Amino acid sequence: MTARLRMSGVRKSFGATLALNNVSFEVGPGEIHALIGENGAGKSTLMKILSGALPADAGRIELDGQPFVPENPLHARRSGIAMIYQELLLAPHLSVEENILLGEEPGRFGWPSRTRGRELARHALAELHHENIPLHVPVNRLTIAEQQIVEIARALVRAPKMLIMDEPTSSLTQVDAENLFRAMKRLRQRGVSIVYISHFLEECQRVADRYTILRDGESVGTGVMAEADLNGIIRLMVGREIKEIYPRIPHELGPPVLEWIGLGGETRPRSANLTLRQGEILGIAGLIGSGRTEALRVFFGLDRLARGRVSVFSRESTRGTPTRRLAEGIGLLSENRKEEGLMLNRTLADNLTVTRYGVLSRLGWISSRLQENCARAWMQRLDVRARSPRQCISELSGGNQQKVAVGRLLHHDAAILLLDEPTRGIDVGSKVQIYRLMGELASQGKAIIFVSSYLPELLGVCDTIVVMCRGVLSGVRPAGEWTEHSIISAAIGQNEPAAN
């Protein structure tokens, strides 16, 4: 049986940096192939070469046994290679149908054929078992998970031989991810080959048939997923042993520092209740759209608070603005690093210190020296890899950017940290550093609310967990009393989880 895709000896350099060196990569027909590696290992570069976005310096690519040199993205697409990017690339104001057909509108002499187009779009959605998504609605009214489905449907309309999915689940909840996996398996049955890139190794293990590991631009291992063991894969990825993915640092719980009673926003959350104690890591689980992010935003004063009461450090403080919350010693890490979390065209130092220039300045004048020293200290403490504090933040990798965003809360010396999806889309090494940091902060008596859609990390890191369901948050319980199964049951609204 010939492979659907065979890449061998692929090399690519940017200036003096060798991004890919002698990479071999092989995918069979109707196979889901996990491409695994830390950020910067070269996964995206390899896939960009395959999809025609970048030319390779050397190497050979065969598609169904025929030599294939992708000249540009259009050529690759015409050859049956479809790529779904990490960031959603939909036109937000166009309808679902228009987005699915974009660039491939069936028609004649420039006049689109409405009926055939609708049929095609509907068929693509049906194939993914998402007929429920209405065709005429603008995509910006859909949830992120639904938008993801639209994006995949768009790729399907082109009847691809190969589908490349770059971190498709990073913004999905477990339930939506399950749907996606089912859709992937159906595509596999049709003979479509899928390259699946994800930082969630457990997911790769469940969904993929085979895997290839990249490290520092080289392929360091490939094999059958069912025979692989997770620790071995991690060892190959990072080139070193990570002893514990979820390091536990002992810490003690103190008095309550934060209390929400019936906190409600305009639409979400409907009623959020919790008590957070000093030195506690409290996890909030739930589906996307259940109102977890909104609860943090309403509390932090970014969205309007409609009802409920809040006390901070045992003092009534219901109505807050971000300025006031920061003054109270509360910091929020946004789930959306690019659009809200960071000022992408500013320097690392500015992003790190913006909430607390006071200690770096006198009478409104900022001392560049103090700021630089301060940023350098945090860079070292958080292991941020960058050339200098004056480097533009957009030049850093996702993991390093995230560390800077977390570093801002540390520089602010926040006593209560609200972390919304802090590990989304970052590599395993950075994730472990963030887990460890959370433990250290808790042991220093900081209180942390940790919102995550990734259950293993919630169960691994948190002291207590609470599940948000349809805008209602209540019933905090120790992490030990939860299982993945019981959390999912609670998230989708089944009253009492089954025994297993």
Add this chain to the structure above:
Amino acid sequence: MNDTPRQFNLFALLNAVGPFLGLMLVIGLFSLDSEVRSYFLTGANFKTIFIQTVIVAIGALGMTMIIVSGGIDLSVGSVVALTGVVGAVSMVQGCPPAAAIALTILVGGLVGLINGAVIAGLGMMPFIVTLGMMGVARGVAKWLARSQTVDAPNSPIDHLMAVVEPLQLFPLPIGVWIAVCLAVAMAVVLKKTIFGRYVFAIGSNEATARLCGIRVRTMKVAIYSLAGLLFGLAGLMQMSRLAQGDPTVAIGLELDIIAAVVIGGASLNGGTGSIMGSMIGALIMAVLRSGSMQMGWPNYMQEIIIGIVIIAAVGVDRLRHGRAPS
């Protein structure tokens, strides 16, 4: 991590001196012709260029701040006309020059305050609000001046922009020195103070600025008001130069000012820009005007050339940034 430090420094250097190189290039081009050079490369000519730059330069100080914060102000030309008229009318009515100066500048600040309050308070697009204000301020100017020019009585204000004899570079009129001092002050404010960093922060990402506890609305009101004071000062310079308040003067001035800021490397998306760049941008435009005149090119040639320079400046900027591997 894909580019080496050496390349990085080269880019940084280009970014810093790019507009300056542009200015040198323009001056160099006009100096090629030896006949023109004998007029063009003289102290007297540069004195004229500096005086002609003052109004655009002072306007560009405020505009840089606004554009860096992600906004825009289209009402500058009208505000310059309005404040000039206010100054002239108040002196005709018997105000002492000092009071007239204060009034002129404060009216500019008031217009800015209204702009800022509407933009921040109602969350409206700066483009729309200031487009409206462009009409309102121009209309009020004509109303106050009864649609005529108002001759200002002789006063020390006339010296601000007067071409002082002898015909050499120095002494420069006091208006030029005011512009230079303000430029230095604004550059320091934008670069070195918390206020300045907040301006950049808001322009770079308003959502982040809010998340980081910056009072975005208050800041916007402050930014437009401060810029308004500067536009009022530009109006004073305009009045000094004409020795009258003219309600129909400075039509399209806002576009010259925006062009100067953009040539100087600012992005209309906000978050980037510098006072130094904007000042050089303003000088480039004045040098182009002066040079074209000395070459004997007709007016329409100047307009075409300046238009091309604006597009080219931003295009070069784009290429420079596009070079960095994504």
